[in-house]
Amino acid sequence: MSTISEAEVAARVESLLRKMSLEEKVGQLTQIAGASFMPGPAPEDIIRKGGAGSVLWLNDSKQFNVLQKIAVEESPSKIPLLFALDVIHGYRTIFPVPLAMASSWDPEVPERAQSVAAKEARAAGLHWTFGPMLDIARDARWGRIVEGAGEDPCLGAAMAAAQVRGFQGPYLGAPEHVVACAKHFAGYGFADGGRDYDPVYLPEAQLRNVVFPAFQAAVKAGVGTFMSAYMDLNNVPASGNRWLLHDVLRNEWGFKGFVVSDAMAVGNLIIEGFARDGRDAACRALIAGLNMDMASGTYPQHLAGLVEDGTLKLSDIENAVRPILAIKIRMGLFEQPYIDEAKLEQVVATPEHRQEARLAAQRSMVLLRNEGGLLPLAKSLKKLAVIGPLADSMEATEGSWMVFGHTPAAVTILEGIRSKLPGTNVSYAPGPEIRRDIPSFFEDIMPTEKKPLETPEEAEAAFQTAIATARQADLVVMVLGETADMAGEAASRASLDLPGRQEELLEAVVALGKPVVLVLLNGRPLSIGWAAEHIPAILEAWEPGSEGGNAVADILFGDANPGGKLPVTFPRKASHAPLYYARDLSHLPEDSFQYRSRYWDGPTTPLYPFGFGLSYSTFSITNLKVSSPQIEVGDSLNVTADVTNGGAQVGDEVVQLYIHQRAGSDSRPKRELKGFERITLNPGETKTVTFHLGPAELSYWSTAAGKWVQEAEAFDVWVGADSQATLHAEFTVVR
Ligand code: NOJ
Numbered sequence: 001m002s003t004i005s006e007a008e009v010a011a012r013v014e015s016l017l018r019k020m021s022l023e024e025k026v027g028q029l030t031q032i033a034g035a036s037f038m039p040g041p042a043p044e045d046i047i048r049k050g051g052a053g054s055v056l057w058l059n060d061s062k063q064f065n066v067l068q069k070i071a072v073e074e075s076p077s078k079i080p081l082l083f084a085l086d087v088i089h090g091y092r093t094i095f096p097v098p099l100a101m102a103s104s105w106d107p108e109v110p111e112r113a114q115s116v117a118a119k120e121a122r123a124a125g126l127h128w129t130f131g132p133m134l135d136i137a138r139d140a141r142w143g144r145i146v147e148g149a150g151e152d153p154c155l156g157a158a159m160a161a162a163q164v165r166g167f168q169g170p171y172l173g174a175p176e177h178v179v180a181c182a183k184h185f186a187g188y189g190f191a192d193g194g195r196d197y198d199p200v201y202l203p204e205a206q207l208r209n210v211v212f213p214a215f216q217a218a219v220k221a222g223v224g225t226f227m228s229a230y231m232d233l234n235n236v237p238a239s240g241n242r243w244l245l246h247d248v249l250r251n252e253w254g255f256k257g258f259v260v261s262d263a264m265a266v267g268n269l270i271i272e273g274f275a276r277d278g279r280d281a282a283c284r285a286l287i288a289g290l291n292m293d294m295a296s297g298t299y300p301q302h303l304a305g306l307v308e309d310g311t312l313k314l315s316d317i318e319n320a321v322r323p324i325l326a327i328k329i330r331m332g333l334f335e336q337p338y339i340d341e342a343k344l345e346q347v348v349a350t351p352e353h354r355q356e357a358r359l360a361a362q363r364s365m366v367l368l369r370n371e372g373g374l375l376p377l378a379k380s381l382k383k384l385a386v387i388g389p390l391a392d393s394m395e396a397t398e399g400s401w402m403v404f405g406h407t408p409a410a411v412t413i414l415e416g417i418r419s420k421l422p423g424t425n426v427s428y429a430p431g432p433e434i435r436r437d438i439p440s441f442f443e444d445i446m447p448t449e450k451k452p453l454e455t456p457e458e459a460e461a462a463f464q465t466a467i468a469t470a471r472q473a474d475l476v477v478m479v480l481g482e483t484a485d486m487a488g489e490a491a492s493r494a495s496l497d498l499p500g501r502q503e504e505l506l507e508a509v510v511a512l513g514k515p516v517v518l519v520l521l522n523g524r525p526l527s528i529g530w531a532a533e534h535i536p537a538i539l540e541a542w543e544p545g546s547e548g549g550n551a552v553a554d555i556l557f558g559d560a561n562p563g564g565k566l567p568v569t570f571p572r573k574a575s576h577a578p579l580y581y582a583r584d585l586s587h588l589p590e591d592s593f594q595y596r597s598r599y600w601d602g603p604t605t606p607l608y609p610f611g612f613g614l615s616y617s618t619f620s621i622t623n624l625k626v627s628s629p630q631i632e633v634g635d636s637l638n639v640t641a642d643v644t645n646g647g648a649q650v651g652d653e654v655v656q657l658y659i660h661q662r663a664g665s666d667s668r669p670k671r672e673l674k675g676f677e678r679i680t681l682n683p684g685e686t687k688t689v690t691f692h693l694g695p696a697e698l699s700y701w702s703t704a705a706g707k708w709v710q711e712a713e714a715f716d717v718w719v720g721a722d723s724q725a726t727l728h729a730e731f732t733v734v735r
Contacts, residue, residue: 004173004330013325017318020077024050025137028302028321029286031260031294034067035404037445038295043067048109050075051300053292054082054128054260054560059404061341064125071215071546078334079325084128087178088147088401089113091120093357093546094410097399097523098133098159099486100364100542102567103613106678107162109360114166116353118177121403123347125339126241127331128179130227132163134214135184137580140571141194143491145188145524146400148189150567150612151580154211154673157217157334164221172224173330182218184229184262186211186244191231194577196492199232205666206710208701210582216253217251223259224327228290230265239265240281245289258291258323267296278302283311291320314663315684349409349659354547361544361551363652367614371536374515376558376616377475379421383472386414387466387509388480388502390521394526399543400488400523404446409546413479413519416549419625420557427473431466432459434483434500440490463505465591470509478506478535480517484543487523496527496574503530510534519552525570532607540566563652563678565613565722569606581610581723582669589670611673611722617651620644623688624719626731631709633735635693641719641727643689646682648712653721657691659718665704671723691719698733 015027024084027050034043034055046052047070055067064083069080082529089095095113102110114132121129133147136156149159160182169177170400172686189208192198215226228245229238236246239261249255266285282302285293293299328334367375375415392415394408402408411419418426433454453460470476480502485491497503509531510516517537520526531538539562541552554560571579576599588595590604598604620643627638643653657675661668675691690710699710712735718725 002673004699005474011328013322016077016079016325017321017722021050022304022307022314022317023060023233024077024279025317025321026300027051028053028324029292029303029317030300031084033295034063040297044070047071047081048074050077050079052081053079054084056084056294057404058083059085059124061339061344063126065338067408070115072337078330080337082127082328082331082333083125083132085121085126085404086131086401087117087121087126087129087403087673088131088133090117090126090357090545091400091403092406093120093353094398095357095360095545096149096364096548097146097401097543099146099150099523099567100544101360102159103366103542103564104153104360104363104678105155105565105567105676107158109363110159111162111166112356113360114163114354115177117526118167118169120348120353121178123339123344124174127333128181128225129167130181131167132160132180132182132218133184134182134218135189135209136214137189137568138580139190139194140496140525140568141493141574141577142189143196143487143524144189145568146487149214151569152567152582152673155567155676156214160214161219161221164218164223168222168224172222172327173332178223178378179327179331180218181225181227181260182215182223182607183227185215185226185238185249186475187233187238190232196494197230201234203703205703206700207645212248214632217688219255220254226255226257226259228259228265230262230268232272237265237269237274239290240274240284240288242288244681250289256323258325259289260292261285261290261294261296264296266290266293266298282306286312286316286695288319290512291324312359316515341539357545358547358551358554362554362560364542364544364564365551365555365562366564366566367541368538368540368608369532369536370614373554374537375517375539375554377517381421381424381475381614383425383427383473384417384421385470386417386426386479387431387470387476387478387505388478389434389500390430390481390483391428391430391431391479392481394431395484396521396543397548398484398545400484400491402484411547411549413521413549413552415479416551416553417477417556418581418670419550427469429466429469430462431505432462432501435684436486440485442485442490457678459501463501466505466701467508467512470514471512473514475508475515475517475520477517478509480506481520481522481526482524494574496525496571498526506535517556525568527571527573527607529572529607561616561649561651562613563615563654565611565654566608566609570608571611572602574617576604579606582672584667585670609723611654611656613654615647615651615653617645617649617681617683619651619653619721620646621655621720621727622728625728626717626729628731630732630734633651633712633733634695636692637731639691639693639717639719639729640688643679643681644685644686645683650682652678652680655689656722656725658718658723658725659693659697661711662714662716664702664711665709666700666702666714668700671718673723675715
């Protein structure tokens, strides 16, 4: 545990507060940009006056020390700065994107990944990361689905707690770790139309049953900070929402850390038609419970005046400052404000870290199809063609949300395959390039060098070269999907099709009559209906990180056995969004004989269901038992099932438990995930998996009752390998 007691922290906070001026207190509530794209006074000048508590968008160890020296030697109360940055899935060693890590269904994967990320980031001088991103997302059009754990609150909560442990270590302030930030609180993943930043309308039951569990799990895991979301939540912007930031977060959940706004979000309260002006925005955000203003400049401009004219009390400001100072104390910044600039290169991207990234990537990939056991491929293949615009792209392999200023250094899929098969002729052709139709605003802020746009003639030539290259090979690996900037912030899409001419290229290569393996690099579910019918082997590799190419090759050639499962439903088309498994049934339920499809122009069923993924082993799940057919409200029972590996090699199965409450004061989803475990089995081995169902799993927040309830009702339970599991039992809860 932390070496500093709560009482000592509190005493030190009070003694700091006693010597700080009002302006300095407001300074602690102010996060300023260290990036040159932000207009305004130089950070040095602001810091010297005690006008900043934290700096973001800076990733420069030397400059950290320069700014810190000004803070601790020249500012009036000499309070050190917290340096913050988005370290989302790795600092220098890049791990699979969070959606991919959730596909491992193994909380150890993100926990270990984030602890490596923390170690590297801390060595660089960072104290605080803006992660984990905990937004449940059920609409694949929303670009930020890549940053979260997918559609489900149970999986999301497990991944949330794991990431907090990874980032923060055993306690807040542990060496070689950083402060985590649970974001974006709350509901951001439910943007209207999947359009990033658009408003969100969610009933309280949906918020509490679906959106909040991951955030509450982060609080229970001891997360130090929260970030309020950008959007309007039921017409009250998240950054000015006292119910969210105060009543729920602090009063109900007991959160003791601090809340930072998303970038510019305090100023945005005006755009949202909520605050009259900056003064009103600052006042209402502070009263709502928002401690730190990220980069909008609204707090430093208005808070002191609001206290001076009596609108706010000094104690309102001090209450907001306390948890910020407490975290600085816990992080040891007063004792050790500086970093050893020489240490960074010894710590980052070590072979051990790269190995961790490779294992994480292997465990995160999902085998979607393997007709006739085409995979794993023989290493004795003579002529192999690797085709596709992403096959040799370091950016696409490392994926979206790179650390500021990071230079991609991934092993690409092409390189991974080549180094796996030194004796094989591996030819390569990218085919036509792919690009966003409308560039991201990030390109204006952080311009990168881009090749000029391919002309239609060049694209056609690239297409023909790709076909000719494929024609020469015995087998073709197509690497298709999305570029890194096609998912993430401000990267929503109206379609989920393979962008550009990729589908056409895929179909043309298949027409050659060769065996084709499809490797997908993407940050969201894609509508790959044609491929799902015509390509015998499909591997969802997501955006697998620095070691992605090696991990793909490990799986394709049988050195690793895939065991990941989808954390999100794959719809057949974008227009089916939102599509998720935990729906309520209604008129003409899906299993009734009249049921056809909700759409007359195609099936409503998912292309691939939540929880789905194949292995090179074949598993059977049998012998489902419920420890008691009847329990009383408040009691618990166990559910067990036997899992056997009937295949010829060691493999992993993710055993999943779903329940359905048959009746209640509210209608209940047809299925809800309530437990899962990824297990490894030798050939022929059987293990018994045990799940626990108690009040926490059997309660829900009821609209009718206006509170949490556990009801005396009958329940179905299924255990299986995905959300369509059929192995069924039942039990009853009585009073
Ligand atoms: C905006 C994003 O929404 C948020 O996730 C991120 O942490 C901040 N910018 C800071 O970069």
